[in-house]
Amino acid sequence: MTETRQQAERARKAFLKLSAVVDRSAILKEVAAALRQHASSIFAANARDLAEAKEKIAEPLCKRLVLNESQLHEVITGIEQISEMKDPVGCVLEETKLDDGLILRKVQTPIGVLAIIYESRPDAGPQIASLAIRSGNAVLLKGGREAAQTNAAIGAIFRQVLQTHGVEDAVQLVSTREEIAELLNMDDLIDLVIPRGSNAMVRMIQQSTKIPVLGHADGICHVFIDEFADVDKAVRIAVDSKAQYPAVCNAAETLLLHSQFAGREKVLAALKNVGVELRDSGFGSEYLDLIMNVKTVNSLDEAIDHIHRYGSAHTDCIVTENETNARRFLNEVDSAGVFWNASTRFADGFRYGFGAEVGISTNKTHARGPVGVEGLLIYKYHLIGNGHIVATYTGPQAKPFLHRKLPLQ
Amino acid sequence: MTETRQQAERARKAFLKLSAVVDRSAILKEVAAALRQHASSIFAANARDLAEAKEKIAEPLCKRLVLNESQLHEVITGIEQISEMKDPVGCVLEETKLDDGLILRKVQTPIGVLAIIYESRPDAGPQIASLAIRSGNAVLLKGGREAAQTNAAIGAIFRQVLQTHGVEDAVQLVSTREEIAELLNMDDLIDLVIPRGSNAMVRMIQQSTKIPVLGHADGICHVFIDEFADVDKAVRIAVDSKAQYPAVCNAAETLLLHSQFAGREKVLAALKNVGVELRDSGFGSEYLDLIMNVKTVNSLDEAIDHIHRYGSAHTDCIVTENETNARRFLNEVDSAGVFWNASTRFADGFRYGFGAEVGISTNKTHARGPVGVEGLLIYKYHLIGNGHIVATYTGPQAKPFLHRKLPLQ
Numbered sequence: 001m002t003e004t005r006q007q008a009e010r011a012r013k014a015f016l017k018l019s020a021v022v023d024r025s026a027i028l029k030e031v032a033a034a035l036r037q038h039a040s041s042i043f044a045a046n047a048r049d050l051a052e053a054k055e056k057i058a059e060p061l062c063k064r065l066v067l068n069e070s071q072l073h074e075v076i077t078g079i080e081q082i083s084e085m086k087d088p089v090g091c092v093l094e095e096t097k098l099d100d101g102l103i104l105r106k107v108q109t110p111i112g113v114l115a116i117i118y119e120s121r122p123d124a125g126p127q128i129a130s131l132a133i134r135s136g137n138a139v140l141l142k143g144g145r146e147a148a149q150t151n152a153a154i155g156a157i158f159r160q161v162l163q164t165h166g167v168e169d170a171v172q173l174v175s176t177r178e179e180i181a182e183l184l185n186m187d188d189l190i191d192l193v194i195p196r197g198s199n200a201m202v203r204m205i206q207q208s209t210k211i212p213v214l215g216h217a218d219g220i221c222h223v224f225i226d227e228f229a230d231v232d233k234a235v236r237i238a239v240d241s242k243a244q245y246p247a248v249c250n251a252a253e254t255l256l257l258h259s260q261f262a263g264r265e266k267v268l269a270a271l272k273n274v275g276v277e278l279r280d281s282g283f284g285s286e287y288l289d290l291i292m293n294v295k296t297v298n299s300l301d302e303a304i305d306h307i308h309r310y311g312s313a314h315t316d317c318i319v320t321e322n323e324t325n326a327r328r329f330l331n332e333v334d335s336a337g338v339f340w341n342a343s344t345r346f347a348d349g350f351r352y353g354f355g356a357e358v359g360i361s362t363n364k365t366h367a368r369g370p371v372g373v374e375g376l377l378i379y380k381y382h383l384i385g386n387g388h389i390v391a392t393y394t395g396p397q398a399k400p401f402l403h404r405k406l407p408l409q
Numbered sequence: 410m411t412e413t414r415q416q417a418e419r420a421r422k423a424f425l426k427l428s429a430v431v432d433r434s435a436i437l438k439e440v441a442a443a444l445r446q447h448a449s450s451i452f453a454a455n456a457r458d459l460a461e462a463k464e465k466i467a468e469p470l471c472k473r474l475v476l477n478e479s480q481l482h483e484v485i486t487g488i489e490q491i492s493e494m495k496d497p498v499g500c501v502l503e504e505t506k507l508d509d510g511l512i513l514r515k516v517q518t519p520i521g522v523l524a525i526i527y528e529s530r531p532d533a534g535p536q537i538a539s540l541a542i543r544s545g546n547a548v549l550l551k552g553g554r555e556a557a558q559t560n561a562a563i564g565a566i567f568r569q570v571l572q573t574h575g576v577e578d579a580v581q582l583v584s585t586r587e588e589i590a591e592l593l594n595m596d597d598l599i600d601l602v603i604p605r606g607s608n609a610m611v612r613m614i615q616q617s618t619k620i621p622v623l624g625h626a627d628g629i630c631h632v633f634i635d636e637f638a639d640v641d642k643a644v645r646i647a648v649d650s651k652a653q654y655p656a657v658c659n660a661a662e663t664l665l666l667h668s669q670f671a672g673r674e675k676v677l678a679a680l681k682n683v684g685v686e687l688r689d690s691g692f693g694s695e696y697l698d699l700i701m702n703v704k705t706v707n708s709l710d711e712a713i714d715h716i717h718r719y720g721s722a723h724t725d726c727i728v729t730e731n732e733t734n735a736r737r738f739l740n741e742v743d744s745a746g747v748f749w750n751a752s753t754r755f756a757d758g759f760r761y762g763f764g765a766e767v768g769i770s771t772n773k774t775h776a777r778g779p780v781g782v783e784g785l786l787i788y789k790y791h792l793i794g795n796g797h798i799v800a801t802y803t804g805p806q807a808k809p810f811l812h813r814k815l816p817l818q
Binding site: 090098102104109192209212236239308335338345346364381403 | 425428429430499505507511513518520521600601615616618619621639641642645646648649653654717737739740741743744745746747748749750751752754755756760761762773774775777778779787788789790791792793794795796797798799800802803810812
């Protein structure tokens with residue numbers, strides 16, 4: 001058995017203990033304190049990673065490697081907040097009285113073993129690992145090679161704390177590049193893969209595993225300016241959706257303009273004014289830059305068809321004062337986020353009020369859109385009886401079930 | 410482009426229309442009426458399938474091909490009940506006021522295009538197709554070859570009704586055996602695969618696709634008789650779990666007996682008395698027959714370890730009067746159903762009160778345990794603003810979000 005497989009088996013055992021026995025809130029408080037206490041050793045490791053990287057990789061990639069004081073502070077504060085979240089494990093979601101003395105409970109539980117695969121930025125690992133611990137999941141962390149020493153320093157601190165609670169294998173680092181393929185093959189031991197990184201990396205992962213992948217590759221978002229749009233709102237929303245921060249997945253890549261919309265020139269001028277280059281082709285491209293495709297459409301239907309053809313089902317917006325058109329757009333566009341008179345840039349777990357974000361999913365099952373801790377949870381059914389058997393409820397003298405929903409506490 | 414791929418693309422288009430525009434309840438009422446009206450042509454097709462099958466396949470398989478009057482009546486009544494279900498599409502699951510005039514709604518939606526792959530029993534197709542229509546999903550139905558004429562007769566009736574509503578491609582039959590592999594490869598067009606059939610078939614499907622599969626292969630369920638078990642309850646639950654109907658997934662395959670349990674001989678005698686053959690090996694086997702593995706364990710921990718090692722995470726039961734042990738078992742056993750003093754045979758959507766069942770899932774994401782119509786649903790986010798942009802909420806003068814949960818109607 002390979003080392004990675006042994007790690008996954010140990011993670012599975014640790015998950016069973018972590019989900020049932022341990023004070024997960026205390027663990028997170030201690031992790032936060034230990035990270036604060038050992039900050040200097042983390043910065044030293046990060047400095048070594050950076051020095052080595054500067055000889056090998058380009059400047060922008062090096063920048064993403066940096067873990068400075070304010071970033072680490074943010075990670076630690078985040079973990080403290082997560083430690084204070086209400087424990088989601090064991091929460092009763094539904095309760096049904098099947099018969100006298102026979103109670104069915106749908107109980108929230110962790111998923112199991114998660115593999116988190118993240119590229120250079122070293123803060124994604126501890127953030128998601130903390131959410132995983134909060135919700136009782138074990139994690140295998142596969143960070144970028146360039147940040148190996150930073151990741152090792154952080155991982156050692158998690159492990160030290162987890163060890164004192166008897167669950168040291170609940171967070172483990174997986175360390176060589178070759179192991180990604182191996183992780184993606186272990187669908188018998190790993191329940192969910194969470195990739196954080198470039199589109200190319202996410203797409204590669206989605207295409208090479210049967211394990212469910214929580215995330216998204218492309219973010220090809222649209223702003224459709226309807227013929228009944230308010231010109232000022234159209235200008236504000238087009239500019240914010242494209243230019244407020246163009247390097248992220250929820251920035252818009254395509255502007256669809258109704259041919260009867262009166263403010264066309266104002267919108268285009270405003271975009272050019274903030275430095276946006278306008279193009280009339282490349283509708284499947286995610287530029288992540290101050291470049292925007294512009295297309296004229298003759299109807300709402302044409303806009304919706306375009307979005308379904310070229311979009312990535314991430315986030316799409318209609319600007320209109322016509323409620324009928326807005327309702328049709330909201331109902332008919334099959335994307336994780338469908339917005340009316342609001343910038344696509346709002347598609348984000350923190351802005352939605354989730355407190356913590358695992359990622360943004362364009363999946364059609366389990367979790368969709370910005371995903372908070374609930375994306376790391378599932379449920380099981382507890383059935384509590386007193387010697388009840390099915391024979392009582394079958395055949396010609398079958399006793400009927402009550403199936404009475406009980407109020408939740 | 411192959412014919413199957415064209416079918417899937419047409420299904421995708423029909424889904425977008427079905428989910429947004431059409432009166433799905435009326436469609437189902439009309440389907441039920443049309444099935445009743447054309448019953449004789451369905452029985453005639455079934456008789457032809459049976460006549461051909463008798464020359465080729467064994468008697469028990471032929472039996473599963475039969476669609477008799479009472480079975481068709483049950484299918485039709487089921488469809489009528491489903492037509493009267495509250496429409497799950499568009500149901501608001503959460504509503505949050507992000508700021509004045511900026512409302513976020515989590516809205517229930519269908520998943521998209523489902524592929525339902527079912528072996529000989531011809532009633533599984535129309536049942537699941539009706540749940541799919543109710544919830545706004547399009548379906549590709551791939552039935553068993555032996556039931557081809559029965560399936561075609563039923564499929565034609567669905568199509569006829571759907572056609573009058575302009576969504577004839579929302580239910581389509583896929584007809585040759587070779588097309589299963591092709592369906593399983595279309596992860597760009599099919600969102601969920603639902604297999605209904607033998608363990609071998611489900612396992613083959615799970616192992617050959619990246620599309621999420623809703624279902625389970627093995628059902629290796631355990632009954633653990635704790636040292637503190639009541640002897641009468643132990644006898645009742647062991648016998649019911651194994652022998653009430655042994656051919657199904659929620660029947661128990663293994664009896665774990667605590668070495669200190671006083672009623673051991675009574676339980677074993679009761680099992681033998683109803684014809685159960687007892688074995689002391691083969692713990693990974695699903696017999697689906699009057700055969701049961703028996704193992705003596707010395708502790709609750711040993712029982713839990715055994716279940717995690719040999720079980721299929723379907724349904725497992727503890728019989729005990731000791732609440733501490735029961736709570737540990739309920740919390741620590743990582744199965745879709747974990748029961749205390751109740752037969753494993755209760756693990757079923759109808760017994761749970763779901764009204765309709767899509768299947769039983771041993772997945773760790775999306776849906777677990779017996780799955781009703783909610784397994785065919787996901788959600789999207791509607792964000793409704795009035796020209797709101799993210800720039801307002803960022804930077805040094807950032808306006809704070811309200812993030813106020815609104816009460817649901």
